[in-house]
Amino acid sequence: MHTSLVIKGKGVSREIKSRVIQSPLAGVTDRIFRKFIRRWAPHSLLFAEMINATSLNLGYGIEKINQINNEEGPIGIQLFDNRPNSVADAAKESESSGAYIIDINMGCPVKKIANKGGGSALLRDPCLAVELVKKISRAVNIPVSVKTRIGWSEKDKNIKEFLLRLQDAGANMFTIHGRTREQGFNGKADWSFIGELKVELDVPVIANGDIYNVNDAIECLNITKADGIMIGRGVLGAPWIIGEIDFALKGLENFKKPTTEEKLQLLIEHIDELIFEKGEHGLLMARKYIAWTCNDFDGAQNLRKNLVRAKNPQEAKDEILLMIHKLKNKS
Numbered sequence: 392m393h394t395s396l397v398i399k400g401k402g403v404s405r406e407i408k409s410r411v412i413q414s415p416l417a418g419v420t421d422r423i424f425r426k427f428i429r430r431w432a433p434h435s436l437l438f439a440e441m442i443n444a445t446s447l448n449l450g451y452g453i454e455k456i457n458q459i460n461n462e463e464g465p466i467g468i469q470l471f472d473n474r475p476n477s478v479a480d481a482a483k484e485s486e487s488s489g490a491y492i493i494d495i496n497m498g499c500p501v502k503k504i505a506n507k508g509g510g511s512a513l514l515r516d517p518c519l520a521v522e523l524v525k526k527i528s529r530a531v532n533i534p535v536s537v538k539t540r541i542g543w544s545e546k547d548k549n550i551k552e553f554l555l556r557l558q559d560a561g562a563n564m565f566t567i568h569g570r571t572r573e574q575g576f577n578g579k580a581d582w583s584f585i586g587e588l589k590v591e592l593d594v595p596v597i598a599n600g601d602i603y604n605v606n607d608a609i610e611c612l613n614i615t616k617a618d619g620i621m622i623g624r625g626v627l628g629a630p631w632i633i634g635e636i637d638f639a640l641k642g643l644e645n646f647k648k649p650t651t652e653e654k655l656q657l658l659i660e661h662i663d664e665l666i667f668e669k670g671e672h673g674l675l676m677a678r679k680y681i682a683w684t685c686n687d688f689d690g691a692q693n694l695r696k697n698l699v700r701a702k703n704p705q706e707a708k709d710e711i712l713l714m715i716h717k718l719k720n721k722s
């Protein structure tokens with residue numbers, strides 16, 4: 392099994408020494424979370440949270456691309472918008488800030504985005520999607536990829552044609568989430584259909600949807616014969632999962648998964664980073680990470696409740712330290 396991924400760009404090609412990619416996850420994959428993922432996955436391509444191109448041109452969200460300059464390893468920037476010139480400008484800006492590749496979001500079903508003609512709405516406007524890809528490919532030298540779904544709805548799955556047109560327009564890679572727009576997150580990702588699309592395309596195809604562990608990854612790669620896989624929800628509460636899957640695909644054994652105590656230590660580190668960056672508000676932002684971490688050990692539910700009630704970061708950290716102490720004494 393090959394262990395790297397080559398993406399040819401117009402001027403610059405990329406060779407990534409890992410076939411496991413971290414999904415862009417709005418509200419989750421910020422600089423701090425990526426830092427944790429990177430700890431276990433030094434070579435994998437990670438994505439920043441998606442950025443609206445028009446807002447970026449107006450100066451909003453600029454910190455999201457400036458941050459990647461100081462980070463280790465390959466980081467891609469995902470843009471969404473329906474205005475070709477805005478996206479081309481944002482792509483240029485991302486390239487000069489050190490983006491490893493540019494991804495265009497053509498799969499997001501969120502109404503706020505799709506109603507403005509971005510994300511999955513582009514599935515219904517192939518001419519605009521083609522124009523977007525053409526403009527961006529002309530604007531940058533690094534590879535340009537498209538992340539999309541297998542179609543709008545079960546009845547409207549003309550995605551093959553759509554992808555071939557985007558490939559002709561200059562798309563250098565596709566990530567395909569094996570669900571239709573209509574499905575949202577319901578049902579199961581259709582890996583077989585991703586496999587049918589893979590054989591029709593010349594550029595690399597990344598399979599996405601419902602990969603949570605090493606077995607899922609191997610099964611998905613066997614079915615799709617994809618060039619790589621992308622993990623989204625699997626990283627929630629498990630920032631090591633990209634590294635763990637990469638490790639296994641490389642034929643390495645005995646990956647050192649963090650123990651519960653280590654996961655809780657990581658949570659303290661996460662709270663500290665959030666407080667450092669956002670002030671006391673960081674504790675509120677930590678809630679989702681708390682919920683994803685405190686769910687699979689004795690006393691997890693209680694700890695979660697106590698952390699949500701904590702009046703300040705120190706109180707929260709003391710609760711976690713107490714739990715670490717209890718767990719250590721038990722073992």
Ligand SMILES: Cc1cc2nc3c(=O)[nH]c(=O)nc-3n(C[C@H](O)[C@H](O)[C@H](O)COP(=O)(O)O)c2cc1C
Nearest residue numbers: 414415416417441496538568600601602622623624
């Ligand atoms: C909280 C959350 C945020 C997401 N944000 C984005 C995003 O910004 N861009 C995008 O292309 N997809 C986004 N997605 C979709 C995921 O990238 C991925 O395609 C989808 O979750 C299916 O993969 P999974 O089964 O591995 O989670 C998001 C999904 C979740 C759950």
